[in-house]
Amino acid sequence: xxxxxxxxxxxxxxxxxxxxxxxxxxxxxxxxxxxxxxxxxxxxxxxxxxxxxxxxxxxxxxxxxxxxxxxxxxxxxxxxxxxxxxxxxxxxxxxxxxxxxxxxxxxxxxxxxxxxxxxxxxxxxxxxxxxxxxxxxxxxxxxxxxxxxxxxxxxxxxxxxxxxxxxxxxxxxxxxxxxxxxxxxxxxxxxxxxxxxxxxxxxxxxxxxxxxxxxxxxxxxxxxxxxxxxxxxx
Amino acid sequence: xxxxxxxxxxxxxxxxxxxxxxxxxxxxxxxxxxxxxxxxxxxxxxxxxxxxxxxxxxxxxxxxxxxxxxxxxxxxxxxxxxxxxxxxxxxxxxxxxxxxxxxxxxxxxxxxxxxxxxxxxxxxxxxxxxxxxxxxxxxxxxxxxxxxxxxxxxxxxxxxxxxxxxxxxxxxxxxxxxxxxxxxxxxxxxxxxxxxxxxxxxxxxxxxxxxxxxxxxxxxxxxxxxxxxxxxxx
Numbered sequence: 221x222x223x224x225x226x227x228x229x230x231x232x233x234x235x236x237x238x239x240x241x242x243x244x245x246x247x248x249x250x251x252x253x254x255x256x257x258x259x260x261x262x263x264x265x266x267x268x269x270x271x272x273x274x275x276x277x278x279x280x281x282x283x284x285x286x287x288x289x290x291x292x293x294x295x296x297x298x299x300x301x302x303x304x305x306x307x308x309x310x311x312x313x314x315x316x317x318x319x320x321x322x323x324x325x326x327x328x329x330x331x332x333x334x335x336x337x338x339x340x341x342x343x344x345x346x347x348x349x350x351x352x353x354x355x356x357x358x359x360x361x362x363x364x365x366x367x368x369x370x371x372x373x374x375x376x377x378x379x380x381x382x383x384x385x386x387x388x389x390x391x392x393x394x395x396x397x398x399x400x401x402x403x404x405x406x407x408x409x410x411x412x413x414x415x416x417x418x419x420x421x422x423x424x425x426x427x428x429x430x431x432x433x434x435x436x437x438x439x440x441x442x443x444x445x446x447x448x449x450x451x452x453x454x
Numbered sequence: 455x456x457x458x459x460x461x462x463x464x465x466x467x468x469x470x471x472x473x474x475x476x477x478x479x480x481x482x483x484x485x486x487x488x489x490x491x492x493x494x495x496x497x498x499x500x501x502x503x504x505x506x507x508x509x510x511x512x513x514x515x516x517x518x519x520x521x522x523x524x525x526x527x528x529x530x531x532x533x534x535x536x537x538x539x540x541x542x543x544x545x546x547x548x549x550x551x552x553x554x555x556x557x558x559x560x561x562x563x564x565x566x567x568x569x570x571x572x573x574x575x576x577x578x579x580x581x582x583x584x585x586x587x588x589x590x591x592x593x594x595x596x597x598x599x600x601x602x603x604x605x606x607x608x609x610x611x612x613x614x615x616x617x618x619x620x621x622x623x624x625x626x627x628x629x630x631x632x633x634x635x636x637x638x639x640x641x642x643x644x645x646x647x648x649x650x651x652x653x654x655x656x657x658x659x660x661x662x663x664x665x666x667x668x669x670x671x672x673x674x675x676x677x678x679x680x681x682x683x684x685x686x687x688x
């Protein structure tokens with residue numbers, strides 16, 4: 221069995237879509253919420269959408285306690301508070317996949333603009349806040365929650381991954397690539413999240429103009445380029 | 455005949471590659487340099503590489519004077535000085551395609567990091583510096599100079615375009631799309647250059663890890679997605 225995953229903020233659009241897609245790929249998912257009842261409701265909805273999927277709904281702190289990999293998909297407005305609340309729960313050896321994006325929408329600004337984060341990025345803020353021994357990897361910023369949740373949509377895009385340890389990024393890449401149509405691309409150290417987190421407001425700006433749910437692909441990595449001529453990697 | 459183009463800094467790697475590719479698509483190219491002699495040399499080299507291509511080498515200020523579209527491909531270190539020198543030359547009605555990227559390399563920092571620009575982006579700095587009536591569009595940050603210059607390489611990637619007027623962006627899109635394999639994507643207002651300029655250090659970080667010349671594609675715009683199933687747009 222693949223490693224189970226806990227999704228902190230799993231009742232939100234991105235977290236819920238991710239839960240569905242991972243369950244479709246035989247991953248056991250714990251949906252966390254600051255409201256245990258809402259987590260249970262989301263798990264029930266997920267079970268109805270992915271028959272055979274294994275979902276549990278728990279309060280964030282219970283959800284995070286047992287997780288090897290916890291995914292943080294809360295809005296930026298709640299990131300700091302959520303991590304403060306998890307200080308007694310998260311522990312040495314856990315991997316935190318942070319998907320937080322500091323959209324200016326967090327302070328009633330535009331979703332096509334971002335906020336400056338003192339540490340440089342939301343992911344670096346997360347790394348500063350988690351207990352010692354918890355490592356943060358940043359990813360999933362460019363994946364549309366709407367497309368993740370639309371299980372009839374065939375995904376075909378990249379997930380940009382930033383982190384300070386290769387082995388952590390490899391584990392996150394393995395997790396991401398359980399979902400057909402997603403390819404993980406190592407973008408370098410965690411500080412590169414300063415750039416990757418900015419891709420969300422960029423894609424939102426593109427979405428507004430092109431009435432779509434845009435994503436990103438990196439060209440030049442072989443396999444998926446010139447997909448018209450060559451067999452695709454998957 | 456397509457509108458001729460002047461490339462300020464056309465002796466540099468990006469400008470020279472762009473000159474070659476545009477000439478291959480029947481565009482007359484004026485290569486500008488702060489050294490008129492070097493501009494002439496570059497034009498001679500370009501003629502040898504693209505037989506039939508029409509290249510002129512001129513000092514930047516002569517090159518820019520007659521151009522409807524001037525492309526600025528100088529390093530960030532030289533952007534401000536170059537625009538100061540062109541204050542008496544650029545004039546109302548011209549379009550400046552700014553490709554400048556504020557890499558930290560400009561001040562001996564890493565090419566995977568960027569500098570903060572007071573105006574928000576190099577493109578916005580350019581807009582502040584040009585004479586009244588000159589409009590700035592930002593683009594071409596994610597195109598590898600090496601791949602542009604390698605005329606045997608088949609390009610297949612997107613060019614992200616930011617600007618405040620739709621008609622200006624449409625003209626730049628037409629220019630970019632003269633080059634086979636490049637698709638222009640409207641990313642919104644000029645301020646979005648704050649994000650798009652950051653893609654260069656991101657791609658450099660990816661290049662280091664993956665030993666490639668990475669580029670960007672936006673998914674979800676139709677046509678080019680799922681190129682394995684559907685005919686490509688071009």
